[in-house]
Amino acid sequence: MIKSRIFARRFFHTARCKKVDFLRKSCNVRTLQQCSQIKSKILFVRHFHNSRNSWMPVVSFNLSDIGEGIKEVELTEWFVQEGDEVAQFDSICEVKSDKASVTITSRFDGVIKKLHHEVDDIVLVGQALVDIETSGSSDDDNQDEEEVSEKVIVDRDDEENINLITKKALASPAVRSLAKKNSLDISTIQGSGPDGRVLKEDILNLIKGSDSKPVRKPTISPPVPVSATIPAEDKIEPIKGIRKVMLVNMTEANKIPHFGYNDEYDLSNLVSVRKDLKHEAKKHDIKLSYLPFILKAVSMSLSQYPILNSSISDDMENIIYKSSHNIGIAVDSPHGLLLPCIKDVQNKSILEVAHEVIRLQNAGLDNKLHPNDLSGGTFSISNIGSIGGTYAHPVIFPPQVAIGALGKIQVLPRYDREGDLRKAHIMCVSWSADHRIIEGATMSRFSNNIKYLLEDPSRMVFYLK
Incomplete structure (x- = not known):
């Protein structure tokens, strides 16, 4: 009995340390002090229970046949990134064949786990575009395992601060793509939409605000004498897309x-x-x-x-x-x-x-x-x-x-x-x-x-x- 109590006490201490470490890693430098203040107000409630193994199936979303005898396409743009949540009919990417451009939409609800190609890659019909962790669960009939679940109870005054530290920014794939094109970190943007969702207007306002900043005049430095002329290198460009079809x-x-x-x-x-x-x-x-x-x-x-x-x-x-x-x-x-x-x-x-x-x-x-x-x-x-x-x-x-x-x-x-x-x-x-x-x-x-x-x-x- 005494040994069981000692084991449980050590286990709780280890779990609490891991939780605190997770919060520290989730914070940036500016919020470390805030994390330490909130940490003291967090109460961990734990209980043991027996449950089945739950898992989220990961499926490969392949490029389907888009007709007209097209065997391959050029991937021109991604609308999602790894970790993004998507729903059915959300835009995944845009591909271009020798005949037209087509927007590929998702057939599943879930989270993007892996992008299989880069922009400008050639994708064959039937090849995987992305891996999606779909929403769903399954029971393992052969094995039960003992799990420790933790519930975090936070003071109401600090609930908003915790969300700001640990919650992933809410935004549509199109808004994430716009932020990425303008080199903006969407996780640092305070959204004006429901539940803090980042809207397109939030991104445009930031861009407009950065454009209005005064531009410093560059410092003119004396010309540096060139000792030798660097020879130009030949450029190799793969033949693809419409030009490849024209070649054939x-x-x-x-x-x-x-x-x-x-x-x-x-x-x-x-x-x-x-x-x-x-x-x-x-x-x-x-x-x-x-x-x-x-x-x-x-x-x-x-x-x-x-x-x-x-x-x-x-x-x-x-x-x-x-x-x-x-x-x-x-x-x-x-x-x-x-x-x-x-x-x-x-x-x-x-x-x-x-x-x-x-x-x-x-x-x-x-x-x-x-x-x-x-x-x-x-x-x-x-x-x-x-x-x-x-x-x-x-x-x-x-x-x-x-x-x-x-x-x-x-x-x-x-x-x-x-x-x-x-x-x-x-x-x-x-x-x-x-x-x-x-x-x-x-x-x-x-x-x-x-x-x-x-x-x-x-x-x-x-x-x-």
Whole structure:
């Protein structure tokens, strides 16, 4: 009996020391004195009880198949860190494929235990993104063990101080990410939300306050003489993302024998028509360009020469004629060259085509294109003239068999049919076709038909369906 009392007394002393050490480790330098003051007011109440082993299962959250045959993605941003609490549908990270950016959300409630990848890493479909300790418990039917539980009773005056020392800051993953980007320690920020939750406004106020501080002028030191020139080093950059897909596609395109054809169109009449219709387009919040007219003329010409809207079967035995005119438009985005396509141009009005052009261009620049916008193309147009240049040598995008490049519209002197010199709006056009199934004469007739429609837009109205 005496031995049992001595053992219990030693055990309680050890547990109390461990508790005090835990509080000291949880405090920073400024709060050590506060910890020691509060420590004397803490009463430890302990009792022995028998309980089952309780545990929180840790599951691996893997990258699921996001469709369109995508096998790998680039991890562009983490919205959580190890130790963060997440709920179902909270944002975990953002990944980018060659076709679109996708935000990955959590399927579990729990705590992030491990991040398996760094930003800019390539993640394969099926690989683990994070480990999540999910909320739940399980009983061990084979073994009971004796545990010591401790309950801490604190004076009400010191309860708030204890919470400030030991409690983890409450904040959403987005707020934690914002704090991290601005090098702020979120655990030191007093939140204004419920239960002390740190809100986005708290972070922005701190940032705004730091920006308003006067900036010290740097001390100008005398220049240090340079004894030797340090040679520049070569930079090695891995090929990934959109550029990697472009490398694969253009390697395949190099296997296609290209036939080139160039011409120039007089768009003087189209310039006048567009000028008259710009006011009408503004009623629909559309900034009308020349491209919708050109795309519609291309579609009308594809109806007459359907072999240009086809592809070759994998076994090289058949030509597959496409029923829809899904015309891709090249977009020069900060993330690389994109080729979203306007679906069923043959069934759309010029106004509807103009709306789709603006939507796809804006989405491409913001990296917000949907995978469906980037798939199913049957013909392509590159509007290189919006940047500059006249003629180009466009490269076919497999499995398509033809592509066109539009040069900039120039005001040049030209003779009319009566021999009089006049001012003309000239656009140079370059075509490339798969010479395995398309003859030069076919491409020439196709281009002439587009020229016929664009040089007198009233003909487009006559033949529109």
